[in-house]
Amino acid sequence: MANIMIRRGDNGALSFYLPKKDLEDDIVSLEFDTPERWGGELVLKDGSRWYFDPLETQPRLPITVKAKRMGGEDD
Amino acid sequence: MAALTREETEALIQEVLEVYPEKAKKDRTKHLAVNDHEANAKKCITSNRKSLPGVMTIRGCAYAGSKGVVWGPIKDMIHISHGPVGCGQYSRAGRRNYYVGVTGINAFGEMNFTSDFQERDIVFGGDKKLAKLIDEIEELFPLNKGISVQSECPIGLIGDDIEAVSKKATAKFGKTVVPVRCEGFRGVSQSLGHHIANDAIRDWVIGNRDAKEFASTPYDVAIIGDYNIGGDAWSSRILLEEMGLRVVAQWSGDGTLAEMENTPKVKLNLLHCYRSMNYISRHMEEKYGIPWVEYNFFGPTKVEESLRKIATYFDDTIKEGAERVIAKYKAMMDAVIAKYRPRLEGKKVMLYVGGLRPRHVIGAYEDLGMEVVGTGYEFAHNDDYERTVKEMGNATLLYDDVTGFEFEEFVKKVKPDLVGSGIKEKFIFQKMGIPFRQMHSWDYSGPYHGYDGFAIFARDMDMTLNNPCWKTQTPPWKKNDDAAPLAAAA
Ligand code: SF4
Numbered sequence: 001m002a003n004i005m006i007r008r009g010d011n012g013a014l015s016f017y018l019p020k021k022d023l024e025d026d027i028v029s030l031e032f033d034t035p036e037r038w039g040g041e042l043v044l045k046d047g048s049r050w051y052f053d054p055l056e057t058q059p060r061l062p063i064t065v066k067a068k069r070m071g072g073e074d075d
Numbered sequence: 076m077a078a079l080t081r082e083e084t085e086a087l088i089q090e091v092l093e094v095y096p097e098k099a100k101k102d103r104t105k106h107l108a109v110n111d112h113e114a115n116a117k118k119c120i121t122s123n124r125k126s127l128p129g130v131m132t133i134r135g136c137a138y139a140g141s142k143g144v145v146w147g148p149i150k151d152m153i154h155i156s157h158g159p160v161g162c163g164q165y166s167r168a169g170r171r172n173y174y175v176g177v178t179g180i181n182a183f184g185e186m187n188f189t190s191d192f193q194e195r196d197i198v199f200g201g202d203k204k205l206a207k208l209i210d211e212i213e214e215l216f217p218l219n220k221g222i223s224v225q226s227e228c229p230i231g232l233i234g235d236d237i238e239a240v241s242k243k244a245t246a247k248f249g250k251t252v253v254p255v256r257c258e259g260f261r262g263v264s265q266s267l268g269h270h271i272a273n274d275a276i277r278d279w280v281i282g283n284r285d286a287k288e289f290a291s292t293p294y295d296v297a298i299i300g301d302y303n304i305g306g307d308a309w310s311s312r313i314l315l316e317e318m319g320l321r322v323v324a325q326w327s328g329d330g331t332l333a334e335m336e337n338t339p340k341v342k343l344n345l346l347h348c349y350r351s352m353n354y355i356s357r358h359m360e361e362k363y364g365i366p367w368v369e370y371n372f373f374g375p376t377k378v379e380e381s382l383r384k385i386a387t388y389f390d391d392t393i394k395e396g397a398e399r400v401i402a403k404y405k406a407m408m409d410a411v412i413a414k415y416r417p418r419l420e421g422k423k424v425m426l427y428v429g430g431l432r433p434r435h436v437i438g439a440y441e442d443l444g445m446e447v448v449g450t451g452y453e454f455a456h457n458d459d460y461e462r463t464v465k466e467m468g469n470a471t472l473l474y475d476d477v478t479g480f481e482f483e484e485f486v487k488k489v490k491p492d493l494v495g496s497g498i499k500e501k502f503i504f505q506k507m508g509i510p511f512r513q514m515h516s517w518d519y520s521g522p523y524h525g526y527d528g529f530a531i532f533a534r535d536m537d538m539t540l541n542n543p544c545w546k547t548q549t550p551p552w553k554k555n556d557d558a559a560p561l562a563a564a565a
Contacts, residue, residue, distance in 0.1 A: 005357060007357070007361075019354070023456075023457065023458075045115070046115065060364070062357065062361045063361065
């Protein structure tokens with residue numbers, strides 16, 4: 001589990017930031033992105049996948065959440 | 076020399092890598108790349124990794140990133156280099172962060188404060204000494220607004236509790252005393268030091284005035300990540316003020332503690348050096364809802380773009396203000412370009428610097444008709460290269476944490492007309508007869524930001540590149556060969 005920050009980037013897309021590794025990347029898909037449910041699995045441009053428990057509302061961005069890295073190569 | 080093709084550049088990288096032992100070669104391969112607009116930066120270049128033992132690297136340490144870069148320029152605070160004397164003394168005043176104030180009275184930028192650790196302090200701990208040092212500072216320099224304790228390597232190794240000492244001192248003097256855990260061994264370069272310094276500001280400074288009244292205006296902004304090298308922040312600030320914005324804070328060149336504390340009251344954070352201060356900008360965005368925008372004040376094209384981009388966050392008065400500023404300086408910029416472009420047109424530049432410069436200055440060179448054919452960062456992360464790939468021409472060279480050997484070989488083969496890098500590279504290239512600008516502290520010149528800065532930038536590049544000295548300079552060993560008959564005749 002690691003803290004990640006999600007914000008809206010200049011291009012309007014969601015962007016992902018992992019402070020511990022100073023890793024920034026675009027989010028290409030987010031599992032739930034509706035007014036009632038927001039979160040779940042997200043996929044980054046580099047292909048890696050992360051998961052965080054969905055929230056019940058659309059939060060004000062940026063927001064820091066605890067997320068888990070799913071599968072993929074680990075470094 | 077004509078620009079290299081993709082194949083030639085790839086071959087060049089291979090050729091340079093050839094001398095390394097197998098393992099080193101494998102590692103360094105990942106840090107050298109041919110720019111490709113189509114590729115994902117992460118796939119094509121690896122960054123922010125530990126330097127290879129045995130090679131010459133140009134990197135600094137976390138302490139350098141925190142004390143030297145982020146905290147050091149805050150002029151009304153005293154920054155204690157906590158540990159042995161060398162770390163602070165050898166880096167003292169090296170960055171030319173200009174400031175106004177009377178040094179030693181109400182400003183302390185060029186001074187070196189250190190706890191000067193001796194063996195005894197390592198064995199028995201240095202907390203008492205630190206407390207005493209803070210007492211002395213209060214007595215000798217009562218106009219300081221706060222103190223930061225910048226840890227050098229031994230502090231983390233012997234497990235001193237600088238947090239406790241700082242808290243006690245804060246209570247005793249009613250001043251901000253910030254412990255910073257930026258021991259040099261943390262991380263792979265100065266980059267982690269920036270991050271640690273940002274986190275310390277977040278934890279000890281940013282919220283200090285949350286409850287205080289502040290007479291704000293709708294046009295309040297803060298300059299984040301401008302270190303006022305040679306006056307850079309000043310030549311940026313006047314443009315922002317001319318377009319109608321109110322600059323509440325400068326981080327951290329010519330900056331003060333109060334400015335940092337007031338920053339959460341602004342409407343927009345203007346981020347120049349993304350690498351060293353994106354952290355605090357992200358924090359303020361999340362906690363206070365303050366958006367941040369990256370900008371680039373090198374060269375008229377980028378200044379113009381940036382002024383317009385900044386203006387989009389505000390109403391029409393500011394948008395008009397931006398146009399007014401652009402129009403006002405147009406004639407001056409045209410004159411600068413008319414004068415210098417013919418002297419510099421088509422010249423090739425190779426850069427190797429840190430922070431934002433390897434990509435930010437490209438536009439300024441292009442305004443002068445020059446081309447950047449190779450660039451690289453000392454301590455960048457992947458997101459920096461993402462931003463760089465777009466700025467550089469296809470098939471140009473990218474090198475991350477380049478080694479002394481690689482850089483020399485690249486320069487020998489690519490034969491640029493100008494190299495821009497640091498003091499450690501300067502004399503090697505100058506002796507090779509290659510025009511060189513020291514691009515960390517602007518070679519004791521500057522400012523280079525903004526419109527005024529560009530005029531100086533253009534003059535400096537011309538002065539260096541077209542200096543007749545390069546042609547007359549032959550290294551002694553070569554001179555012996557060619558000039559032998561002459562010498563014999565004499
Ligand atoms: S690595 Fe450690 S000892 Fe060296 S300059 Fe940095 S803090 Fe000082």
